[in-house]
Amino acid sequence: MSIAVNLKHVEEKIRSAAKRANRNPDSVRLVAVSKTQTVDAVRTALEAGQQIFGENYVQEFLEKLHQLPETLDWHFIGSLQSNKVKYLVGLTSLIHSVDRLTLAREIDRQWEKIGKPCDILLQVNISGEETKSGTTSEDLLQLAREVSLLPHVRIRGLMTMPPFFDESERARPYFRELKRLSQVLSTEKIPGITMEELSMGMSGDFEVAIEEGATLVRVGSAIFGERYYP
Secondary structure, three states, X not given: OOHHHHHHHHHHHHHHHHHHOOOOHHHOEEEEEOOOOOHHHHHHHHHOOOOEEEEOOXXXXXXXXXXXXXXXXXXXXXXXXXXXXXXXXXXXXXXXXXXXXXXXXXXXXXXXXXXXXXXXXXXXXXXXXOOOOOEOHHHHHHHHHHHOOOOOEEEEEEEOOOOOOOOHHHHHHHHHHHHHHHHHHHHHOOOOEEEEEEEOOOOOOHHHHHHOOXXXXXXOHHHHOOOOOO
């Protein structure tokens, strides 16, 4: 099927999942994961109405950026090295993957240069898998408090990636835990922090994530098909 048809199917599933959870479908935004996809594929999705795109690799993102309209809303969703932050300044509207204070400090330092704050999500490794980035659930509160003191960083919510499961239902406890952690942070009333975003759910489990409170779902293969590797 075409990208436009796939996109429509994903949007329909988002609406249905939101309604099952008695949520407004407009409270969920779709991030089309365009990593390793061609510029033409991104352009096709854009023409079909998709506006938010997520990239994982800084170099690939920069290569696409200059070939596509400025109207795109870019999110950086991959693991980010501190020495690459400078290349993203002013180009991304949200960084999903902040998992340590040193990275947050570098974001703060770089965004200070343009006199604007950078919106971020704190990534939590709920599963404890060594292959995944993210702070631990136990360290999240302290990290949030420390990052909140940085004047050019704004915490807007949390992100997680559960283990891969063949059955999407098995991911539900991880999404539910991220929601619980966001509620814990909300009750702390830390100045400068809002828990308005929960970035969780990918192609295989985004419907379950929405039922558990996701506001951002990161969907790639269900839209673009299998990844393109040049």
